Amino acid sequence: MISKIVHLLLILVCFLLQGTLVRQIAIGSVCPNLILILCISIGLMRGRKSGLWTGFLSGILIDMFYGSVFGFYALVYMYIGFLSGYAHRICYDDDLKVPVMLAGCADLLYNFGVYFLQFLLRGRLGLSTYFVRIILPELFYTVFLTAVVYRIFYYINYHFMAPTRQARDSVWVIK
């Protein structure tokens, strides 16, 4: 129960920070994606189902206040959380390299998702411009921020939330 409340609070705090504080540290009007980092961190540390719920709830929050199509961001973030949940079974979560690489892949996935589903369908063809102007800077900035905040999420997960990792979950354990 406590871990659920902490989970919800974490989502809420990340959403609030993303709209305000993270916007303040934007470089060249491109800001990192804290919500995405939360999704992949939870997915990596707590598995597919938790990642899915994190992505869905934070996506719904974005949809409610900023989205033009209700449900779109929920869908995208939900899949990101779910897919990063696969890493929960394969990798250990105490190494910083895993979340950093995950964040890079997930951010690429997210931005291409937004581009193909919302921009290409409206006939905006300048993918190269968008790639250099938005996707790459956001990717690097997000990866950098992951290296900073992952430790915080890791600490919160192991000190305030109930443990989820079980030996039988790992694919490396001979059953």
Added chain:
Amino acid sequence: MKKWFHFRINIKSRHLLAIMTLFCIACIIGTFATGIGPAPLREAAGLIVVPFQNSIRTISDYFQGARQNMRSKEDLISENEDLKMQVENLTGEINILIQDQEELDRLQELYDLDQEYADYPKIAARIISKDPGNWYDTFMINKGSRDGIRVDNNVIAGKGLVGIVTEVGSTWSTVRSIIDDSSSVSAMTVSTDDNFVVQGDLELIDEGKLRFVELYDEENKVTTGEQVVTSNISEKYVEGLFIGYVSEVEQDTNNLTKTGTIVTPVDFRHLKDVFVITRNKQDSFSSSGEGEEQE
């Protein structure tokens, strides 16, 4: 009770994903079909989120203020002198403007024009948070339906048009700015009254420019530096709000219409306070038709 709990634990994550995907797709289709999201849910979430956003905004303002307080005395003195010069210049300009105003009043009486864009009722609002992603340009302000804001209200900053209200809660509302990629505004030139469409374009956002399309200008009268305002035939934007200056004009390949770019005077990146015009374009139709203000 125990059985229900047991069932919930055992649902496979793959099935959960399928269920939630269907739910999201249903939501998306629902939005496209009806054009509106779930308002009560949004209102409830706003109740939780907005106070926090307000307080974060206040705290960051406080720190910004503290940083500004540390500016050196010399800066302030030189700035003061500059400002005094400016006041003198402006006083001169105001005198001329007052004369113009009197003349305008006189002429308006003659022409029986009762509407003017300075007369629109306005509310000041503060931006409390911005779009979390980098693709779109929407932001939230700290005034809502309780202050008289409604959907489709126009938003301006000191120098020109900023955007339009897309969603309203009781104490907050969401504004889509005109540089947003999905925004388009019906506009016209001041001198020739040619109508065309101004669109936001993400590829031009760095230069602070907007794209305009479908300008029909056979005699090549529209040139660089032409002033652009919202058009009289626009459905959602009230007439005569300043958008910007034309910076480039290009002939389309069809040889009939022109496209180009517009420079906006509003600094969207450092926008902090805005004004919301609380009268919609639709009101002016209904009020002139019925002879009374619709609330």
